[in-house]
Amino acid sequence: MRVSVEPTYEMTKLLKIDRFEVEIADAATVADVVDKTKIKVGPEFDRLVRLAAVAVNGVLVNYRQGMKTRLADGDAIRFVKASAGG
Amino acid sequence: MIKGYAGRILEVDLKSRTFAFKPLDEEIARLYIGGKGYGTRLLYDMTDAGIDPLGPDNPLIFATGPLNGSVAPQSNRFAVVCKSPLTGGIGNATCGGSYAYGMKKAGIDILICKNKSETPVRLEIDGDKSEVTFLDAGDLWGKGTYETQEILGKKKYHAVIGPAGENMVLFAGIVSDERIAGRTGVGAVMGSKKLKAVSVSGSRKLEMDDPEAFKEYTKTIRTLFRDHPVLGHSMEAFGTAGIVKTTNARNIIPTHNFKYGHFDKGMSLTGEYMADNTLVGTKSSCIHCPVTCGRQVNIEGIGTVKGPEYETLGLMGTNLEISDITKVQEWNYAADDMGMDTISLGAVLGFTMELQERGMLQSGLTFGDAAGVPEIIRDIAHRHGLGNDLADGVKRMSAKYGGHEFAMHVKGLELSAYDPRGSFAQGVEYATTNRGGCHVQGGSMYMESVGPFTINPQNLKLKADIPIVQQNLACTINSMVLCIFTTYGIVPKFVHEMDPKSWQYRLAVAAFENSGPMFRILQSIKGRPMLWWEKWMTFITGTTISSGHLQEIGGRIFNLERMYNLREGLTGRDDTLPPRMLHEPIFKHMSSGHPLDKLLPRYYELRGWDAGGVPTRKTLDKLHVAL
Ligand code: SF4
Numbered sequence: 001m002r003v004s005v006e007p008t009y010e011m012t013k014l015l016k017i018d019r020f021e022v023e024i025a026d027a028a029t030v031a032d033v034v035d036k037t038k039i040k041v042g043p044e045f046d047r048l049v050r051l052a053a054v055a056v057n058g059v060l061v062n063y064r065q066g067m068k069t070r071l072a073d074g075d076a077i078r079f080v081k082a083s084a085g086g
Numbered sequence: 087m088i089k090g091y092a093g094r095i096l097e098v099d100l101k102s103r104t105f106a107f108k109p110l111d112e113e114i115a116r117l118y119i120g121g122k123g124y125g126t127r128l129l130y131d132m133t134d135a136g137i138d139p140l141g142p143d144n145p146l147i148f149a150t151g152p153l154n155g156s157v158a159p160q161s162n163r164f165a166v167v168c169k170s171p172l173t174g175g176i177g178n179a180t181c182g183g184s185y186a187y188g189m190k191k192a193g194i195d196i197l198i199c200k201n202k203s204e205t206p207v208r209l210e211i212d213g214d215k216s217e218v219t220f221l222d223a224g225d226l227w228g229k230g231t232y233e234t235q236e237i238l239g240k241k242k243y244h245a246v247i248g249p250a251g252e253n254m255v256l257f258a259g260i261v262s263d264e265r266i267a268g269r270t271g272v273g274a275v276m277g278s279k280k281l282k283a284v285s286v287s288g289s290r291k292l293e294m295d296d297p298e299a300f301k302e303y304t305k306t307i308r309t310l311f312r313d314h315p316v317l318g319h320s321m322e323a324f325g326t327a328g329i330v331k332t333t334n335a336r337n338i339i340p341t342h343n344f345k346y347g348h349f350d351k352g353m354s355l356t357g358e359y360m361a362d363n364t365l366v367g368t369k370s371s372c373i374h375c376p377v378t379c380g381r382q383v384n385i386e387g388i389g390t391v392k393g394p395e396y397e398t399l400g401l402m403g404t405n406l407e408i409s410d411i412t413k414v415q416e417w418n419y420a421a422d423d424m425g426m427d428t429i430s431l432g433a434v435l436g437f438t439m440e441l442q443e444r445g446m447l448q449s450g451l452t453f454g455d456a457a458g459v460p461e462i463i464r465d466i467a468h469r470h471g472l473g474n475d476l477a478d479g480v481k482r483m484s485a486k487y488g489g490h491e492f493a494m495h496v497k498g499l500e501l502s503a504y505d506p507r508g509s510f511a512q513g514v515e516y517a518t519t520n521r522g523g524c525h526v527q528g529g530s531m532y533m534e535s536v537g538p539f540t541i542n543p544q545n546l547k548l549k550a551d552i553p554i555v556q557q558n559l560a561c562t563i564n565s566m567v568l569c570i571f572t573t574y575g576i577v578p579k580f581v582h583e584m585d586p587k588s589w590q591y592r593l594a595v596a597a598f599e600n601s602g603p604m605f606r607i608l609q610s611i612k613g614r615p616m617l618w619w620e621k622w623m624t625f626i627t628g629t630t631i632s633s634g635h636l637q638e639i640g641g642r643i644f645n646l647e648r649m650y651n652l653r654e655g656l657t658g659r660d661d662t663l664p665p666r667m668l669h670e671p672i673f674k675h676m677s678s679g680h681p682l683d684k685l686l687p688r689y690y691e692l693r694g695w696d697a698g699g700v701p702t703r704k705t706l707d708k709l710h711v712a713l
Contacts, residue, residue: 006335006353008331009331009353009356009358009359010358012353018353019350019353050585051585052586053586053587054587055335055336055337057337057673057674057675058335058336058337058338058347058348058508058672058673059336059337059544059673059675060336060540060542060586061587062542062586062587062591062592062595063542063544066587066592067587076348078334078335078336079335080331080332080335080336081331081332
C-alpha cells in the first residue's frame with residue numbers, strides 16, 4: 001500500500017522535497033515509514049523526527065498508538081513542529 | 087488615583103466640537119481594570135438598547151489600561167469598544183503599534199468620541215495643555231492608512247482609518263503604525279463619525295507603586311523572553327506565520343472556504359518558506375516589544391512593507407487555495423492600507439468563491455485563481471459594484487444570496503483560521519465568545535491543537551472548561567492592555583524541547599487532560615502573583631493581583647459583555663457554529679462535525695448561566711456585575 005509523507009520544513013531541506021509517497025507493507029506502522037525514510041536520508045533525520053510530533057490524517061499519533069500506529073492505504077503522515085502565534 | 091492610571095477620561099463631541107476632561111472612576115478601574123473591560127462598562131452605561139451602530143448614539147471608546155505607558159514588553163495595545171455594526175452586539179478590538187503609549191503620555195486613560203461630525207474631521211490632542219483641536223480632514227479623506235500616517239508625521243501617535251472605514255465597510259478597522267484593531271467593524275464606526283484620525287501627544291510619565299521592583303523584574307522577563315523558544319526564537323524567525331505548517335499538518339487550516347482543513351500546496355505559505363524566500367527583515371511593529379513578530383517583505387512598485395500574519399495566510403491563502411505567497415503579501419498590504427480586517431475579508435472572499443462554484447452568484451472569483459482579487463479588495467473598500475455586498479460581511483451576503491450552511495461566521499463575525507472540527511475547545515470558544523467567531527478572545531486552540539503541549543482536541547475532556555478559563559484571562563489581558571501573544575511564554579522551554587512522542591510527554595498530557603475541575607480550581611485561587619502580567623499589575627497598581635483575581639475580573643467583564651449582547655437582542659441561539667462545522671466531517675475518522683450540543687450545556691452550567699444561556703442573578707451578584 002502507499003502512504004504520503006509531509007515532512008517539517010527542516011526535514012524538507014534534507015530531503016529536498018516537501019511531499020512524497022512511500023510504498024509500505026500491509027500493517028506497517030508510522031515507525032516503519034520513519035525507518036524507511038531514514039535509510040534514504042541518514043541519521044540526521046532521526047534528530048528531526050525526535051523534535052516533531054506526527055499526525056496521521058491530521059490526528060496526532062500521541063492520541064493513538066504512538067509510533068506503532070498502524071497505517072492504511074492512502075493515509076497522510078505529517079510531521080508537525082509545535083509553534084505558536086496567530 | 088490608583089497608580090498606573092493617568093486618572094483622566096477625555097470626552098469629545100464631534101458634532102458640537104467640544105470636549106471635556108473627566109476623572110476616571112476608581113471603582114470601575116478596580117472592577118474592570120481598563121481597556122476592553124472599562125470600555126464595556128462605559129458602553130453599557132452610556133447607551134440605550136437598540137441604538138444604530140452607525141448612528142450618532144454609538145460612542146467610539148478608545149481605552150488603555152494600567153500597563154500601557156510602561157516599558158513592559160508587549161504592553162503597547164489599546165482597546166476600541168463600541169456597538170458592532172457587523173454583529174449588532176458588543177464590538178471591540180485591540181491594536182498594537184504606538185498609539186496606546188501616546189495616549190498615556192498625553193495623560194489620557196480613555197477617549198470617548200460621541201456624536202458625528204458633518205464633514206471629515208481629525209483630532210489633535212495635546213495632553214500637556216489639555217487641549218483638543220478639531221481639524222478639517224477633507225484633504226486626508228480617501229487616503230490609505232499608510233499615506234495618512236505619513237502626512238500626519240512622526241511627532242505624534244496616531245490612530246487612523248482608511249477608505250474602508252470611511253465607506254463603513256462592516257469589517258473596517260482602525261490602524262496604528264502597521265497594526266490594526268481589525269475585528270467587529272470598529273473602523274466603520276469611526277468612519278460613520280467622519281473621524282479620519284486621532285493624534286495624541288504629551289510628556290506624562292506613568293506613575294507606579296513600586297517602580298524599582300518593576301524595573302528589576304522586567305529585566306528578568308526580557309531575558310526570559312529572549313531565551314524562550316516561541317517569544318525569543320520562532321516568533322522572530324517566522325512570525326505568527328510559523329504556525330501555518332502546524333495547522334496544515336493537523337488538518338485545521340481553512341481551505342476552500344473551510345470545506346477542508348489541509349492545503350496540499352500549503353508549504354509555500356509557511357513562515358519558514360517566507361523566511362527563506364520573501365522576507366527582507368523582521369520588526370517589532372509595536373513599541374517596547376522585544377518579540378519582533380512583524381515581517382517585512384518587498385512589494386514591487388511599493389517597497390518594503392509589513393508581511394502577512396498567520397490569519398491572513400490562512401484566510402487569504404489556503405482558504406482561497408492560493409499558493410503564491412507574493413499574492414497574499416500584496417493583498418495583505420492592500421487590505422491594511424484600505425484599513426480592513428483580513429480575517430473577515432478572506433472569509434467573505436472564500437464565501438463568494440463558493441457561491442460562484444455552486445452557481446449562486448457570478449462574481450468571476452474562483453478558488454485557486456488570483457484574478458480579480460486586487461480589484462474586488464478595492465471595490466469592497468469603496469463599496470463599488472459587487473464590492474458593496476461583500477463589504478457587509480458573510481452573514482448579510484448569505485441572507486442575500488443564500489448559502490447559510492457554508493457561511494463561516496458566528497454572530498456575524500467571520501471565523502478565524504482554526505477549524506473547530508479539529509479543535510473542540512476552540513469551537514466552544516467561537517460559539518460563546520461575545521464578539522463572535524474569534525480566536526484571540528481566549529485562544530483555546532493553543533492548548534489542544536497548536537501549542538507545544540496539546541491535549542487530544544477531539545474528545546470532550548476539558549473542552550468546556552478551557553474556553554472559560556481562557557476567555558476570562560483574555561478579558562483581563564485585553565483590559566491591562568497587553569498583547570495576547572504574551573501568554574505563549576507560559577509553556578517553559580523544557581516542554582518545547584521534549585519529544586512529543588515520548589512516554590513522559592504523553593503521560594504529562596494525559597494527566598492534564600484528566601485533571602477535571604482541578605484545572606479551573608487551580609486558576610481560581612487568589613494567592614500571590616506568579617506570572618509576569620500579575621506581577622506587573624501588582625508592582626504598578628499596588629494591588630495584589632493573582633490568577634484568581636484575574637479569573638474573577640475576567641468573568642465579570644465576560645458576563646457584562648454577555649448582558650450587553652442579551653440587551654441588544656442576541657440570545658443563546660446565537661451561541662452556535664456554522665452548519666458546515668456542525669454537520670460536515672473533516673477527518674477520516676469523523677462521522678459528523680463539532681459536538682457543540684454536548685459541550686454547550688456544560689459550558690453554561692460552569693458559567694453559572696441558565697439553560698438558555700442567560701447569566702443567573704446569583705452569578706451576576708457574585709461577580710458584582712451591576713446592571
Ligand atoms: S508580540 Fe508582536 S504583536 Fe505582540 S506586541 Fe510584540 S510585536 Fe506587537
